[in-house]
Amino acid sequence: GAGVSQSPRYKVAKRGQDVALRCDPISGHVSLFWYQQALGQGPEFLTYFQNEAQLDKSGLPSDRFFAERPEGSVSTLKIQRTQQEDSAVYLCASSVLGRTEAFFGQGTRLTVV
Amino acid sequence: AQTVTQSQPEMSVQEAETVTLSCTYDTSESNYYLFWYKQPPSRQMILVIRQEAYKQQNATENRFSVNFQKAAKSFSLKISDSQLGDTAMYFCGTYGGSQGNLIFGKGTKLSVKP
Numbered sequence: 001g002a003g004v005s006q007s008p009r010y011k012v013a014k015r016g017q018d019v020a021l022r023c024d025p026i027s028g029h030v031s032l033f034w035y036q037q038a039l040g041q042g043p044e045f046l047t048y049f050q051n052e053a054q055l056d057k058s059g060l061p062s063d064r065f066f067a068e069r070p071e072g073s074v075s076t077l078k079i080q081r082t083q084q085e086d087s088a089v090y091l092c093a094s095s096v097l098g099r100t101e102a103f104f105g106q107g108t109r110l111t112v113v
Numbered sequence: 114a115q116t117v118t119q120s121q122p123e124m125s126v127q128e129a130e131t132v133t134l135s136c137t138y139d140t141s142e143s144n145y146y147l148f149w150y151k152q153p154p155s156r157q158m159i160l161v162i163r164q165e166a167y168k169q170q171n172a173t174e175n176r177f178s179v180n181f182q183k184a185a186k187s188f189s190l191k192i193s194d195s196q197l198g199d200t201a202m203y204f205c206g207t208y209g210g211s212q213g214n215l216i217f218g219k220g221t222k223l224s225v226k227p
Contacts, residue, residue: 035217041220042119042204042219043158045216045217048214048215100146101160101163103160104157104158105157
């Protein structure tokens with residue numbers, strides 16, 4: 001596709017349920033970023049991939065959060081045993097290389113009830 | 114650790130006037146990039162302007178320009194001839210660290226009034 005695609009756009013999960021959020025980056029983009037954005041706040045960095053290598057996962061808030069990019073293209077952010085504080089918009093971005101323009105997807109709005 | 118600070122949570126400006134959004138940052142990197150992104154209510158972040166730290170000349174993109182003060186670690190965004198479509202959240206960001214992660218400030222909500 002022409003841009004970064006995220007699915008689903010909206011997800012409602014019951015507390016304790018596991019969820020998986022998908023990101024399809026722009027073809028050929030080496031770098032991929034995940035962010036968590038609470039309402040009215042800036043994007044908080046979660047993790048960063050260069051191809052299939054997860055170079056930085058310092059922003060993942062707990063061991064319930066896990067991200068992968070096994071073939072260096074599509075990435076999945078998984079949240080286990082969701083809690084209400086996980087409710088946020090999850091943004092994915094990709095770029096050709098680090099330090100260049102990052103292109104963002106529309107995000108996935110996760111609501112935990 | 115790298116940080117980005119935007120000290121103005123909200124600003125407003127009259128249509129056709131000029132507004133400046135502030136940003137300060139801290140990084141230990143010698144080679145880094147600075148960005149301003151815009152996030153309209155539809156939510157998708159789009160790049161407004163970027164600046165390479167090694168370039169002394171301030172970047173300009175049509176009505177958008179920056180005032181980059183490297184020694185002061187300041188990177189403000191000036192919007193000239195403000196338009197209603199400029200209403201959005203604006204985020205200042207920087208690449209830092211050898212691994213290249215991109216971090217943002219908390220944002221400034223800009224409202225352009227007719």
